[in-house]
Amino acid sequence: MWEAKVGGRQLHFQLAGINNQNFIMRDQETGSWWQQVTGEAILGPLKGQRLKPVFHEELTFATWKREKPQGRVLRPDEGIARSGQYAPANWEENMASVPVATSQILDKSLEPRTLIIGLTVNGVSKAYPYDAVVRQSPIMDDLGGLPIFVVVGDDKRSVRAFERTVDLRKLEFFVKPGSSQFVLVDAETGSEWDFTGHAISGPLSGRQLKKVAVLSDYWFDWKAYHPNTFIYELGDR
Amino acid sequence: MVDSNSRSFPSRRVAWLTLAVITGASLAVVLFPVWVIHPFRPQSQRGLELSYAMRRWSPLITIMTAVGTFVLSGWIWKHSRRWWRKAILVLVLVPVLAAAWFARQNHFEWMFNPLANAAYVKTSEAGFVADNDVVMAIELNEEGAAYPVRLMAYHHIVQDIVGGTPVVATY
Numbered sequence: 205m206w207e208a209k210v211g212g213r214q215l216h217f218q219l220a221g222i223n224n225q226n227f228i229m230r231d232q233e234t235g236s237w238w239q240q241v242t243g244e245a246i247l248g249p250l251k252g253q254r255l256k257p258v259f260h261e262e263l264t265f266a267t268w269k270r271e272k273p274q275g276r277v278l279r280p281d282e283g284i285a286r287s288g289q290y291a292p293a294n295w296e297e298n299m300a301s302v303p304v305a306t307s308q309i310l311d312k313s314l315e316p317r318t319l320i321i322g323l324t325v326n327g328v329s330k331a332y333p334y335d336a337v338v339r340q341s342p343i344m345d346d347l348g349g350l351p352i353f354v355v356v357g358d359d360k361r362s363v364r365a366f367e368r369t370v371d372l373r374k375l376e377f378f379v380k381p382g383s384s385q386f387v388l389v390d391a392e393t394g395s396e397w398d399f400t401g402h403a404i405s406g407p408l409s410g411r412q413l414k415k416v417a418v419l420s421d422y423w424f425d426w427k428a429y430h431p432n433t434f435i436y437e438l439g440d441r
Numbered sequence: 442m443v444d445s446n447s448r449s450f451p452s453r454r455v456a457w458l459t460l461a462v463i464t465g466a467s468l469a470v471v472l473f474p475v476w477v478i479h480p481f482r483p484q485s486q487r488g489l490e491l492s493y494a495m496r497r498w499s500p501l502i503t504i505m506t507a508v509g510t511f512v513l514s515g516w517i518w519k520h521s522r523r524w525w526r527k528a529i530l531v532l533v534l535v536p537v538l539a540a541a542w543f544a545r546q547n548h549f550e551w552m553f554n555p556l557a558n559a560a561y562v563k564t565s566e567a568g569f570v571a572d573n574d575v576v577m578a579i580e581l582n583e584e585g586a587a588y589p590v591r592l593m594a595y596h597h598i599v600q601d602i603v604g605g606t607p608v609v610a611t612y
Contacts, residue, residue, distance in 0.1 A: 205579060208600060208607040217609050219549040219598055220496070221478035223489060227597060227611065228478070230547075237493055240611045247493040258608050260579040266572035268587050269564050275585030277567040277576070278599060279560045280592055285569070289554075291591045359573065 206243045206255035226425065241429050262420045263362040271400055313435055316424035321363050322433070323418055325350045329430040331423060336436060337363055342377045342388065343436070344368065352416050353377055357399045358386035365416040366401045370408060453520055460513050464533055467506040467540035470499045475548065499544035503537075510537045556596040561586070581606050588612075 208215050213233065220230035220237055227240040236248030243255035268275070280290060314320070319334040326348030337343060342355035351374045354365045368375045373392060380387040380396065387404075388397040395406025401413035419426070427433060474492035478484060514530040521527055564587070570576065576587035582604030593599065593612035601608050 205577065205611065206609050208609040214607045215609075216600060217598060218547060219553050219555060220547070221474070221492070221549060222482075223478070223484045228489075229598065229609070229611070235497060237489075247490060248497075255609075258579055258581070258606075260577055260610075262575050262590070263578050264572065265567070265570045265574045265576050265587070265589070268576050268578050268585075269572075272578070272580070272585040272587075273564055275564050275578075275580075275587055276561040277564055277570060278556075278586070278588045278592055279562050279567075280569055280589075281556060284554070284595065289595065291594045361573065361575065 205258040205260040207258055208255070210250060210253050210255065226428075241425070257417070259415070259417055261362070261364065261418070264357070264359040267357050267359055267362045267399070314423040316422065318423040320421055320423050320426055321354060321365075321418050322421050322426045322430065323347055323352070323354070323365055323416060324430065325352065325416060329426075329433040330436055331426050331430075331433050332436040333423075334363075334420070342379065344376055345436070350416075354418070355388065355399070362399070363418055363420070364399065364401070365418045366413040367416060368413065370411060370413070453517065456513055456517050460510065460517070460533060463506045463509050463513070464537055467503050467510075467537045470495050470502050471540045471543045474499075499540075503541035503544045507537050507541045510534060553597050554595060555598050556592075559599050559601060577610060577612065579603055579608065579610075581608075 208217065215231040215233050217229040217231055217238070219227055221228040223239060223246075228246070229238045229240055230236070231238065231250070234249045236245045236250035236253075238245050238250075238255065243257060245251050245253045263271075265277075284290060314331075314333065320331040321334055321337050322329065322331050324330075328348035330345070330347055332343065332354055337354055338356050338360055342353045344351075344353050346352070351368045352365055353368050354363065355377070356363050368377065368390075375390040375392050377388045377390050377397070380389045386399055388399075389395070390397065390408070393407045395403045395408035395411075397403050397413070401415060403409050403411045403413075474495050477488040477492045510533060514533065518527055518530055521530075570589050575590040577590060577593060578585065578587045580586075580603075584604040586601060586603050588599060588610050590612065593610065597612055599610045601610060
């Protein structure tokens with residue numbers, strides 16, 4: 205997700221090709237080619253320019269609807285929907301069997317199509333296998349010198365990451381046991397937090413944790429664009 | 442008395458040869474990028490650079506080769522008497538004109554179906570999204586927008602303006 209402008213000039217993008225299984229976009233204004241995953245112009249008059257990333261999240265519709273009832277949702281094209289061309293609900297499982305074609309040497313630390321949650325903080329990248337996140341959530345970690353944690357919502361699908369330093373104090377979070385609703389508690393103050401990173405009760409009530417961008421991706425794709433990435437392993441810390 | 446046939450013989454051969462080269466060039470300049478950057482195939486930096494140059498210049502190149510083909514064909518036509526030679530001249534126009542047309546198309550948009558006119562509904566009216574479907578969600582200046590991944594996996598690219606900022610959602 206990118207801001208569609210460079211130096212105050214709005215750009216309109218179309219698909220122009222594929223580079224090692226990642227889209228190339230072409231802007232209609234200058235004809236430059238942009239790599240979708242990095243937002244960088246790789247060829248053409250704007251070569252070397254970068255689009256500004258827009259903070260975005262991948263959430264289940266249920267979670268988003270609860271948090272943002274006033275929002276708007278992209279509507280399907282009726283003709284395409286009628287002819288049944290949109291992906292079925294289980295399309296992600298089907299993708300797992302699509303072969304991987306890339307000129308890069310595949311890193312075999314994980315299976316190429318392992319779903320990972322990718323984080324980059326202060327130039328340091330780490331891939332958290334999605335299964336591990338769901339099993340161990342919330343995962344306390346330090347990345348690029350920043351204390352963070354990765355957490356999955358009560359839908360067991362939506363993943364967020366937050367900074368976990370409040371007033372210079374590093375917090376440890378856990379899921380409140382025996383609660384019908386999804387509530388996080390920090391061990392240091394006992395304050396309760398919701399999935400948006402907002403403290404709903406306790407000494408820190410009203411405080412908001414800063415979100416850290418996460419990218420849901422396949423391992424091979426993440427590794428291609430973050431060659432020095434670390435991998436979170438069970439019992440990493 | 443000079444035999445007109447023997448005088449035009451070598452230049453006619455040159456004309457036919459040039460015609461073949463031009464036709465080949467027309468096709469190559471549009472087909473090379475298609476071959477290099479098709480999905481499920483690895484790409485090299487050099488291949489991408491060449492493809493970019495060809496995509497950029499093929500609209501002009503194919504017009505020039507089309508004009509060249511017309512001129513050459515006209516000339517050969519005047520100097521040909523056999524019907525099948527003239528038939529070949531007509532047939533040669535087909536790939537050359539096809540290349541000029543194709544250079545002006547974005548065949549990736551045939552393959553990946555971008556959404557030309559994106560439209561939105563209120564969250565409460567979005568009956569087409571199931572609760573456990575994943576959406577790409579953004580919020581800018583208090584305005585929230587969600588792009589269902591099942592739609593994005595089909596269209597791959599959607600332009601929008603959220604909270605006054607032009608954005609491009611990609612998947």
